[in-house]
Every structure is written in C-alpha cells, then in structure tokens.
Amino acid sequence: MKTATEIDIRTEGQMARTHYLNVDLGVKSWLLTTDHKRIGILYLWTILIFFVIASVAAAMMRLELLTPQGDLVTNETYNKLFTIHGVLMVWFFLIPSIPAVLGNFAIPMMIGARDVAFPKLNLLSWYIFVAGGALALWSLIHGGVDTGWTFYTPYSTTYANSHVISMAAGVFVAGFSSIITGMNFMTTIHKMRAPGLTWFRLPLFIWSMYATSLILVLATPVLAITLALMSVERFWGVGIFDPKLGGDPVLFQHLFWFYSHPAVYIMILPGMGVISELITCFSRKQIFGYGFVAAASMAIAILGFVVWGHHMFVSSQSVYAGMVFSILSFLVAVPSAIKVFNWTATLHKGSISFQTPMLYALGFIGLFTIGGMTGLFLATLAVDVHVHDSYFVIAHFHYIMVGGMVMAFMGGLHYWWPKITGRLYPEFAGKLAAMITFIGFNLTFFPQFILGYLGMPRRYHAYPPEFQLFNVLSTAGASILGIGYLLPLIYFLWSLKFGRVAGPNPWRATGLEWQTASPPPKHNFEKTPVVTTRPYSYSAQEDADLNLASV
Amino acid sequence: MDKFHLFPPEASSTAQQVDWIYFALTALTLLTCAVVFLPIIFFAIKYRRGSAADRSNPRVESILLESGWTIVPLVIFIGLFGWGAIVYFQIESPPRDALQVQVVGKQWMWKLQHAEGRSEINELHVPVGRAVSLTMTSQDVIHSFFVPAFRVKQDVVPGRYTSEWFKPTEAGEYHIFCSQYCGTQHSAMIGRVVVMEPVDYERWLNTGRPAESIALTGERLFRERGCSGCHSVNSKFHAPPLEGVFGKSSPLENGEIVPMDERYVRDSILLPGKEIAKGYQNIMPSYAGQLSEEEIMQLIAYLKSIGNQNPPDESK
Numbered sequence: 073m074k075t076a077t078e079i080d081i082r083t084e085g086q087m088a089r090t091h092y093l094n095v096d097l098g099v100k101s102w103l104l105t106t107d108h109k110r111i112g113i114l115y116l117w118t119i120l121i122f123f124v125i126a127s128v129a130a131a132m133m134r135l136e137l138l139t140p141q142g143d144l145v146t147n148e149t150y151n152k153l154f155t156i157h158g159v160l161m162v163w164f165f166l167i168p169s170i171p172a173v174l175g176n177f178a179i180p181m182m183i184g185a186r187d188v189a190f191p192k193l194n195l196l197s198w199y200i201f202v203a204g205g206a207l208a209l210w211s212l213i214h215g216g217v218d219t220g221w222t223f224y225t226p227y228s229t230t231y232a233n234s235h236v237i238s239m240a241a242g243v244f245v246a247g248f249s250s251i252i253t254g255m256n257f258m259t260t261i262h263k264m265r266a267p268g269l270t271w272f273r274l275p276l277f278i279w280s281m282y283a284t285s286l287i288l289v290l291a292t293p294v295l296a297i298t299l300a301l302m303s304v305e306r307f308w309g310v311g312i313f314d315p316k317l318g319g320d321p322v323l324f325q326h327l328f329w330f331y332s333h334p335a336v337y338i339m340i341l342p343g344m345g346v347i348s349e350l351i352t353c354f355s356r357k358q359i360f361g362y363g364f365v366a367a368a369s370m371a372i373a374i375l376g377f378v379v380w381g382h383h384m385f386v387s388s389q390s391v392y393a394g395m396v397f398s399i400l401s402f403l404v405a406v407p408s409a410i411k412v413f414n415w416t417a418t419l420h421k422g423s424i425s426f427q428t429p430m431l432y433a434l435g436f437i438g439l440f441t442i443g444g445m446t447g448l449f450l451a452t453l454a455v456d457v458h459v460h461d462s463y464f465v466i467a468h469f470h471y472i473m474v475g476g477m478v479m480a481f482m483g484g485l486h487y488w489w490p491k492i493t494g495r496l497y498p499e500f501a502g503k504l505a506a507m508i509t510f511i512g513f514n515l516t517f518f519p520q521f522i523l524g525y526l527g528m529p530r531r532y533h534a535y536p537p538e539f540q541l542f543n544v545l546s547t548a549g550a551s552i553l554g555i556g557y558l559l560p561l562i563y564f565l566w567s568l569k570f571g572r573v574a575g576p577n578p579w580r581a582t583g584l585e586w587q588t589a590s591p592p593p594k595h596n597f598e599k600t601p602v603v604t605t606r607p608y609s610y611s612a613q614e615d616a617d618l619n620l621a622s623v
Numbered sequence: 624m625d626k627f628h629l630f631p632p633e634a635s636s637t638a639q640q641v642d643w644i645y646f647a648l649t650a651l652t653l654l655t656c657a658v659v660f661l662p663i664i665f666f667a668i669k670y671r672r673g674s675a676a677d678r679s680n681p682r683v684e685s686i687l688l689e690s691g692w693t694i695v696p697l698v699i700f701i702g703l704f705g706w707g708a709i710v711y712f713q714i715e716s717p718p719r720d721a722l723q724v725q726v727v728g729k730q731w732m733w734k735l736q737h738a739e740g741r742s743e744i745n746e747l748h749v750p751v752g753r754a755v756s757l758t759m760t761s762q763d764v765i766h767s768f769f770v771p772a773f774r775v776k777q778d779v780v781p782g783r784y785t786s787e788w789f790k791p792t793e794a795g796e797y798h799i800f801c802s803q804y805c806g807t808q809h810s811a812m813i814g815r816v817v818v819m820e821p822v823d824y825e826r827w828l829n830t831g832r833p834a835e836s837i838a839l840t841g842e843r844l845f846r847e848r849g850c851s852g853c854h855s856v857n858s859k860f861h862a863p864p865l866e867g868v869f870g871k872s873s874p875l876e877n878g879e880i881v882p883m884d885e886r887y888v889r890d891s892i893l894l895p896g897k898e899i900a901k902g903y904q905n906i907m908p909s910y911a912g913q914l915s916e917e918e919i920m921q922l923i924a925y926l927k928s929i930g931n932q933n934p935p936d937e938s939k
Contacts, residue, residue: 315782402700419666445652453711527771529802532810
C-alpha cells in the first residue's frame with residue numbers, strides 16, 4: 073500500500089530535528105511557555121485530571137443505582153457525587169475540551185499563523201483555569217457540594233450545608249479563562265489569517281470555533297454575575313433569590329440558563345467543526361454545502377441565546393413565554409439538521425476509509441442525530457411537562473455532550489495526535505476503542521430514555537423497584553464505556569515512545585496544519601503559507617485511481 | 624420488577640394526548656434515523672476506498688437539496704410546536720368545577736388538604752372522573768409535584784402559588800415524585816395518589832377525625848388572628864371590606880388595577896405595604912412569620928368563599 077519513499081520519510085530521524093517539543097526542555101519551559109501548541113497540551117493534561125475525577129463520581133453513581141435501595145453510599149454522598157460529576161464535566165472538561173486543547177493546538181496552524189494573537193494572555197488563561205480548578209478541588213476535598221451543577225436557589229443560598237461558595241468561586245474564576253480564550257481566538261481568526269485565506273476559504277473547524285468564541289465571550293459574564301449574586305445572598309444574606317428575604321428564586325433560573333443554554337452550544341459547536349474536518353478528509357471529498365454548514369454554526373450561536381426558557385416550562389414561567397421559547401427551540405434545531413444532512417451528502421461519491429477518526433465521526437453523526445431528535449421531545453411543551461427533570465433529559469443531553477462532543481473530541485484527538493506528537497497511535501487498538509465506546513455509550517444512555525418516560529426523576533439516590541431493569545442495563549453499559557475510555561489513555565501513552573513515526577501528513581489531508589512537519593517547529597511554519605484555493609480540495613476520483621494503481 | 628413496561632399507565636384525561644405526541648415524535652425520530660443512517664451505510668459500502676464505484680463529477684452544492692432539508696424540517700417542527708402547545712394549554716388551564724386541594728411542600732414531605740377539610744401527608748385520595756386542581760406552595764426550597772401516570776408536573780415554588788390539575792380516568796394507586804432536586808432526602812420525597820370510585824371517595828372523605836372545611840377554618844383564623852378587627856363594616860379603622868371582593872379586579876393607590884386573586888391576598892398578608900388598595904392607607908402590620916403557609920391558604924379559602932360569586936371568564 074505504501075510507496076517506498078513514504079516509508080523512508082517516516083523514520084526516527086524525523087523526530088530528532090528541532091521542533092516545539094524539544095526546542096526547550098524542563099518544567100520551567102512548559103510552565104512559562106507562550107507557544108499555543110504547548111498550552112494546548114497543558115490543557116490536555118489538566119482536563120484529563122478533571123475527567124478522571126468526574127468519571128469516578130459517575131461510576132459510583134451508576135453502581136449505587138444498580139439496586140433500588142440506597143445502599144452503597146448515603147443520600148448525602150450521592151448528592152455530592154452527581155454535583156461534582158456535573159460541575160467538573162461541564163466546566164472543567166467539556167467546555168475547555170475541544171476549544172482549549174484542540175482549538176489552541178490547531179487554530180493558529182490551520183490559518184497559517186505563528187501563534188494566537190495574544191500568546192501571553194493564552195498562558196494566563198490556562199493559569200486562571202488551573203486556579204479555578206484548584207478552588208473546585210479545594211471545595212471537593214473539604215466535603216464537596218450538594219446543590220447539583222445548576223446551583224438552584226433558594227436551596228443553594230439558604231438551605232445547603234456544603235461548600236457552595238468555594239465551588240461557585242471555582243466556576244466563577246474558570247469562567248474568565250473561557251472569556252480570555254474566546255477573545256483570543258476571535259482576534260486570531262480576524263487578524264492572523266495567512267495571505268489568501270479569505271473567510272470563505274476557512275476550514276469549517278475555524279468557523280465553528282469562531283461561533284463558539286462568540287458565545288464564550290458574550291454568555292460567560294452572565295454566569296459570573298449569577299454566581300456572584302448567589303454568593304452575595306448566601307454569604308451576606310442580601311435578598312436576591314430567596315423569597316424569605318424578598319427575592320425571586322425563578323429569577324436565578326432565568327439568569328443561570330441565559331448562560332447555560334448557550335453553554336450547551338459551547339459543548340457541541342466545536343465538535344461539529346471537528347466532524348467537518350474528519351468527514352471530508354476520510355471520504356476524500358469537498359464538504360457538501362460549505363456556506364450552509366458555516367452559516368449554520370453562526371445561526372446556532374445566535375439562536376442559542378434566545379431559547380433558555382425551555383428549561384423552565386414547569387417552573388411557573390408564564391404559559392405564553394413557554395410558547396415563545398418552545399417555537400424558538402424548534403427553530404434552533406433546523407441548522408443542526410442542515411449540518412447532519414450536509415455531512416451525509418459529503419459521503420456521496422467519496423473514497424471512504426475507516427480509520428479511527430472516521431469511526432468516531434460516523435459515531436458522532438449517529439449519536440448526535442438521536443440526541444438532536446430527542447431534543448425535539450423536550451421542546452414540545454406538553455411532552456416536556458412529563459419528561460422534564462426525568463432521566464429522559466439526562467439521556468438527551470448525554471447523547472449531545474458525550475455522544476456528540478466527547479466522540480468528536482476523541483476523533484479530533486486521534487486525527488491531530490500525529491501532528492501533536494509526531495507519532496501514530498496503533499490503528500487497530502484505536503478502532504477497537506471507538507467501537508467499544510459506541511456500544512458502551514448506547515447501552516448506558518439509551519435505557520435512560522425509557523426510564524425517563526416511565527417517570528424516574530433525575531438526582532434520585534433510591535428509586536421504586538420497577539425501574540431496576542433499565543438501571544441495571546445502564547450500569548452495565550457504563551462499565552463498557554469505561555473500557556472504551558481507558559484503552560485510548562493506555563495506547564496514547566504507549567505511542568509517545570513506541571508509536572510509528574507519522575511524517576508531516578499521514579492522512580494526506582489538505583489543511584495548512586498538515587503542510588508543516590510533525591511535530592511542527594516552534595513557530596509552526598518555516599515559511600508563511602499562501603492560500604489559493606477553497607478548503608478540502610480533495611479528489612475522491614484521484615484517490616480511487618491512486619489506490620487501484622498501488623494495489 | 625413485576626412487569627416489563629415501556630411507558631407508564633395512562634391514568635388521566637391528558638395522558639393519552641401527551642402519549643400521542645410522544646409516539647408521533649418517536650416515529651419522526653425513527654424516520655429521521657432512516658433518512659440519515661441508510662444513505663450513510665449505503666455510501667460507506669458503495670464508496671469505500673478501493674471500490675470500483677463511479678466517482679466522476681461529484682457535486683458539492685445544491686440549492687434545491689439545501690432548501691429541501693431546511694424547509695421540510697421547519698414545516699414539521701412548526702406543526703409539532705402547535706400540537707404540543709395546544710395540549711400544554713389544556714394542561715395549564717384547570718376546569719372551573721375542579722375539586723380543590725391545597726398542597727404545601729417542605730423538605731421532605733407533601734402536606735395536602737382537601738377543601739372539605741381532610742388533611743393528608745404524602746398521599747392524595749381523589750375520585751375517578753372528577754377534575755382535581757392543586758394549589759401549591761413551598762415552605763422552603765423549590766419542589767416539583769410530579770405524577771407520571773397523569774403526565775403532569777409543576778414546580779412548587781416558595782413565595783408564590785402554582786397550580787396543577789388532572790382528571791383521573793382509572794382507579795388505582797400511582798406514584799407522586801418530587802422531581803425538582805430539594806436536598807438530602809430528595810429521593811424520599813415521594814408519595815402516592817389513590818384514585819377511588821366516587822362512592823368510595825365520599826366514604827373516605829367522611830371517615831376519620833371530623834374536620835371542618837378549609838374555608839371554615841379560614842373564617843375561624845380570620846377572627847382569632849384579629850383580621851376581623853379591622854376588615855369589618857363597623858371597625859373604627861379604615862380598612863377595605865373583604866366581602867364579595869375575591870375574584871374581582873380592584874384599583875390600587877398607585878393607579879394600577881390588579882386581580883384580587885390568591886397571589887394578591889398572600890402578598891397583602893405578608894407584605895401589606897406592597898400594593899395598597901385605592902382610598903386606603905398603609906397601616907396594616909405584616910403577618911410574615913406569624914402565619915404558616917397552610918394558614919394563609921385557609922384564609923384565602925375563606926375570602927374565596929365570601930368572594931365574588933361570578934368570577935370573570937378566565938379564558939379570555
């Protein structure tokens with residue numbers, strides 16, 4: 073399959089030349105780096121820690137739910153487990169996952185730049201994130217929080233006896249990291265594109281990261297305000313949300329979801345961007361409907377700001393407000409549907425190969441479609457009254473966030489791994505892990521749709537015995553899913569030393585990041601690239617001919 | 624694990640309507656999966672690398688296709704929105720002749736009282752075939768009153784009244800769950816609705832400790848707590864009379880006109896200075912902390928019983 077020259081290039085000699093990983097050595101060179109690629113790796117290690125802690129919390133919850141009685145942990149511990157799982161997964165894993173790791177690593181290279189617009193701010197953003205994370209861990213070590221990741225008032229302000237303020241402070245601080253990173257990316261995309269790289273020649277990952285950055289910058293401050301107000305009420309007893317102090321508890325929900333619904337799109341738009349890169353590369357096709365896919369990202373980012381009330385259909389919000397939020401929620405589903413159809417059409421007349429990143433991409437389309445369609449159930453007022461706050465909601469958003477975003481993150485990580493490290497991960501193990509993840513995921517979360525419609529409420533430590541069957545299935549699925557996540561951790565580490573040398577462009581991809589060496593030199597390109605064509609100038613016909621000739 | 628179920632019993636007048644939408648959405652989901660997954664599988668096989676398929680002249684754009692897969696979902700979505708909204712409107716509009724039950728949620732129990740006076744904890748007895756309307760509030764944090772078999776759920780919010788109604792169609796026992804996370808024993812804040820034949824319900828209502836109706840208790844409180852000292856015709860204080868008032872709209876000192884409903888009465892008891900009736904002075908002391916949520920509800924029931932007997936049409 074490989075030509076002789078191709079193999080020659082992929083020798084250990086490639087790794088010996090100077091590149092961003094070996095140009096400076098030592099802990100100090102990493103902690104003081106302003107290289108966007110190194111900062112991406114710092115984020116990768118940091119979010120890995122939080123992912124592991126939050127996953128352990130999830131595993132303990134699933135074990136507890138194996139039986140209807142609350143027998144493994146106390147109800148108090150259980151409540152802390154789902155809170156820590158939610159807080160860490162949302163703010164310390166998912167939100168920074170693709171943006172801060174893959175975005176940091178790839179955006180400057182994909183637009184032919186030497187670095188982001190503000191490299192020092194980029195490093196500061198990581199330090200702020202670490203400080204926020206440290207506060208969250210401090211809160212966890214001192215006994216944890218039991219409010220749920222949503223911090224609903226007046227429970228969080230008046231009634232909870234746990235470390236609410238330190239946890240909220242952790243999220244508050246980490247939010248500034250989001251804002252700075254978002255602003256940095258927007259500036260970078262505006263000002264640092266290579267000559268010839270017009271807006272409509274940008275890879276779709278860049279469009280989706282631009283849309284994400286917009287949300288990060290505009291929505292995160294509202295979260296900061298909300299958490300600050302909550303802390304002021306809790307600490308000083310100033311009446312804002314607790315009706316006993318003259319406040320309004322539903323106001324908190326409006327403020328919280330005004331951030332947290334757009335935040336849902338922070339947790340899926342970057343994934344959509346990655347999928348556009350993967351589908352085109354592994355089917356050797358130009359993306360179908362480039363303009364529509366790019367515009368859909370922007371439409372999602374903008375419409376995402378006006379649908380927060382669909383979290384509040386049974387909160388005592390007015391019936392008429394509910395109707396407005398319902399129809400807007402249906403509208404925001406349209407651009408997502410457009411993307412799915414365009415990815416499908418891209419495969420037509422492609423030359424499709426099924427390496428690990430492509431398996432994750434196809435898995436993403438499947439799971440995201442189900443996640444998106446079940447979102448319509450929740451947008452439908454009468455059905456939401458029944459399934460709101462039930463396991464149906466849990467299943468839905470895990471299909472989007474885990475089935476969607478985490479699959480895309482894994483796909484992207486496998487895709488850019490050779491660029492990041494200069495070495496290939498073992499392909500067979502990669503495919504195996506992708507399959508295990510897909511099967512384990514469905515077994516974990518599909519039964520939860522049924523549980524939810526049956527009426528099992530979320531955040532229940534014990535439940536009536538008739539719900540046991542589907543809980544057992546879900547726990548069994550979670551253990552398979554766990555293996556699916558553990559495998560990549562092992563073989564990625566293995567590949568750092570023993571992986572085959574990748575060469576500059578193992579996927580024969582067209583993006584600018586593949587035109588430089590792997591790992592790239594410190595400033596990415598020896599010579600600033602000039603762009604003359606649209607992205608994804610793949611030819612399936614050529615690929616098929618090439619393939620036939622080499623067999 | 625007695626029986627295998629995929630959806631809960633349909634035990635209220637709205638349950639079936641909600642289920643129909645659910646089934647339609649499920650069918651749409653299956654259809655969408657077919658429309659997306661079948662082509663993906665087909666392309667993945669036909670155009671797999673190394674296959675001899677025809678790859679000449681690939682298309683990368685089509686306004687016709689793009690408009691198609693924008694407009695078709697849009698039209699379907701608007702239809703679904705309308706269907707869901709119509710049924711939701713029914714779920715949110717209690718019928719006039721519904722039986723009245725007052726519900727107070729607190730960490731971690733439900734306290735319920737029937738208009739006829741009988742109280743219950745974590746249980747609700749209702750007759751089959753009669754609409755039941757719950758007026759709910761919370762003493763502490765937000766709870767949510769969820770009966771899966773009736774497909775109804777409504778948050779129970781401190782500081783305000785929310786309502787929920789259902790018309791049971793099948794006798795039997797059904798779960799009540801608190802579905803809004805409310806603290807340590809959230810998952811123990813459960814109960815059951817017992818739907819009985821009307822005769823059995825009458826019998827149940829009249830057994831046990833003889834109770835006076837909520838309105839009667841309210842009238843007693845009205846005298847004992849001193850409300851009647853000012854709010855009566857021959858009082859020396861200038862306070863608005865309350866006969867025939869509940870259910871009307873009334874002007875305030877600041878020129879606004881507000882409906883005299885549960886919310887207004889509640890706020891006037893706890894925060895009397897907030898909305899002062901036109902022609903009166905802010906002289907009433909607050910009863911915050913002196914009356915329990917149940918007592919306030921009983922006072923409201925009394926005012927309702929002496930209120931406007933022809934309430935304005937709510938549907939307009």
